[in-house]
Amino acid sequence: MKAREAIDLYATLADMKAVDYRSVLALTALIDLLVDKGIITREEMAERARRLDAAGEKSLPVGG
Numbered sequence: 001m002k003a004r005e006a007i008d009l010y011a012t013l014a015d016m017k018a019v020d021y022r023s024v025l026a027l028t029a030l031i032d033l034l035v036d037k038g039i040i041t042r043e044e045m046a047e048r049a050r051r052l053d054a055a056g057e058k059s060l061p062v063g064g
Contacts, residue, residue, distance in 0.1 A: 031045055
């Protein structure tokens with residue numbers, strides 16, 4: 001890999017981390033608001049996340 005390609009790759013990874021951070025921040029704020037307003041509980045949120053995670057794992061291809 002050429003130096004310029006490596007720099008571009010590192011810059012792309014840094015941008016992705018910033019986007020991930022903002023996404024997690026927005027989701028955390030939304031969950032906090034929903035819990036504070038009594039719309040959902042943290043337990044309901046955790047259970048839904050577990051179910052979605054399990055469903056996602058089932059849809060992943062097996063092998064390489």
